[in-house]
Amino acid sequence: MLIIGERINASNRLVAEAIVARNEGYIIELAKAQTDAGADFIDVNVGTGNQSQQAQMASMEWAVEVVQAATNKPLAIDSDFPGVIEAAMQKYKGEEVMINSVNAEAEKLETIGPLIAGRPVRLVALAMGAEGIPRGVDERLAACKAIMNQLTRFDIKEEQVYFDPLVLPVSVDSGQASITLKTIERIKVKYPQAKTVVGLSNISYGLPSRKLVNRTFLVMAAHAGLDAAILDPLDARTMSLIKAADVLTEKDPQCRRYIRAHRKGVLVT
Amino acid sequence: MSEDITSLIKENVIQGRVTADDEGMDEGLVGQPGVTELVEQALADGVSVADIINKGLTAGMSVVGEKFEAKEYFIPDMLASAEAVGNAMEILEPYLTQSGISAKGTILVATVKGDLHDIGKNIVSILLRGAGYIVKDLGNDVEPQAIVEAVRAEKPQFLGLSALLTSTMVHMGETIQALKDNDLRDSVKVVIGGAPVSEDFARSIGADGYGADGFQAVAVVESLSAA
Incomplete structure (x- = not known):
């Protein structure tokens, strides 16, 4: 399974502080530790939730330089804003890279598609549209289809795509784990060249001993055909x-x- | 006797048991009557509706709130208890008017236009039912105009709006504006919630209240009722 190291994410308070203060040492250490622990890609997300897109672009440019200097692993450029991803890609050195993420929103695909055309970029595509995460398997597959239709316009190949089937908490709806697992299976059948990726931790929201649930779910997802996971390699x-x-x-x-x-x-x- | 059955109702609300088939928080309870059976029994025994609600359901739910606050209870525990109370309130609804007790009020809830996320709204609905409100759920991705029409038709005391996305929370403000444009704003108290929403945001769009989680949502509605 391909491991995308999740630790450099500004939703963590300490990481956010390090990014805002431009504390290179803290970020370098996280990059190196994840590399040593076996991460294949190092995710970089500078979104603190209360910064302007302009500020996030500056943070992302800084972070890409710092992390690339600290590791020989490729990065996963992670942002909700296509503009921030674009800024990161301009700083990025090297061929191999992951972009995290697009969804079925045309606007996002319009900005990010041209960045990828003709390059060996791996693209994470969330199985949802602008309205959020669909409850069922069929709706998530429909979002995958809408994405795939758009991507072919930009000459992006199926094998470059990592579909994220999405995960909702089982604490509020115990059917959600099986919806994610079935979505993985269906994606693998419908798009045999494409890959699948999940971020695990949402599954255990609202439960005690969350890591136990996360790990169990990871093993089940591996059986369903999961190709990659965004997680803590430490x-x-x-x-x-x-x-x-x-x-x-x-x-x-x-x-x-x-x-x-x-x-x-x-x-x- | 009435003491016994109302305290059994309270106990089973805390256990989160809707019917006799349900497991509880503790082991070994399957087969013993749940809240549904106990409430029916209490009605048959002539226990007053007020006692069933106050000494049984509400008393149980307030213990659940404390346990959730203390992190002893988790989301599924809280949902099970609230579901038990919600079912009991449905059984009691026909008796409310004849016993001179009115439900605490009606609240319309909706996830706003462009947003599919209904988990938070559903939890808040369950908790509000558990607290004795009549909840009418308009679903998700609801246009401001559809909300206006529902407020006009249902005449609720409260309107609860939910959004999970920063791109859709703006429709909360649009919905409030639509109520104003239709001269309905003063007829209903508007409370909002959802991950990107804050107290400041609530104030900025002219909402009456904001709840950070399900129990807070109930507390806000209660305090607006009292006001």
């Missing part, structure tokens, strides 16, 4: 579960990566 137990799940879902031929992790002593049983 959580060694979760990373170990992923290594075992990769073996069990035929993503680790001859169990080589699993055994290597064992030899390094990083598996938590």
Whole structure:
């Protein structure tokens, strides 16, 4: 499974403070720790919720430079604002990159599509429109279809797309885990070249011992065909579960990566 | 006897048991009567509707609120209890007028135009029902004009508006403006909520109140009722 390290996200208060104060050291440390822990991509989200788009663009440009200097891993450029993503891409060095995210809103696709055309960018596409997260599987698939129709206009290929089936809390609606899992399965059937990605933590909102629910759900999603996850790679137990799940879902031929992790002593049983 | 059954109702509200088939917070309760059966029994025994509500339902729900506040109860616990009270209120509704008790008031709720998110609105609805209000749910993605028509037809005391997106919260202000344009603004108290919404935002669009979570929403409505 592809791991996108989630730690550099301004929704965390300490990260937000470091970004606002331009505290390079704190951000560099998070980038390095996630790289060492096995993240394949380092997510960068500077949205503090109360800053203007202009301020976020400046923060993003700064953060992209700082993080790229600290790690050889590619970044996942994460913002709700297409303008902020555009600013990041202008600073970005290297071919490999993930953009997080678009949805079925035409406006977003119009800005971000041209940034990707003809480049090997991986694009996270949320299975929703401007109105938010649809309750059911069919509506989420309809959003995927609308997105795919638009993307082909920009010469973006199916294999570049990481569909996010979206996750709502089971504490308020116990059917939600299975809706996400079914959406993953349906996406894999309908768009066999496309990948799937989720951010896990929403599933356990409102419950005690949230990590237990998150990890269990991750394993179930792996079985449903999940290709990538946005999570905390510094959580060694979760990373170990992923290594075992990769073996069990035929993503680790001859169990080589699993055994290597064992030899390094990083598996938590 | 009446003491016993009202305290059993209270206990089962705290346990979050709608019917005898439900598990409770504690183990081993399946098969014992739940709030629905107990309320029907209490009515058959001639217990007053006021006692059922005050000593049973409301007393139970206030304990649930305290436990949720203290983080002893989680969202599913709170929802189960509120559902039990909501069901009980439905059973009691026909008896309310004849026993001289009126429901606390009617509240229309809606997630505003362009927004599909109804989880928060649904939780608030359940809690308001649990607190003894009649809740009419207009659904999600509701146009300002449809809300205006519903306010005109239903004549509620309260209107609750919900939005989860920064792009849709503006429609709360538009809805309030539409009420003004139709001379209905003074007929109804408007309360709002949702993740991007704040007290300041509520004031800026001329809403009457703001609730940060479900229990606060109920508290705001209660305080506006008293005012």
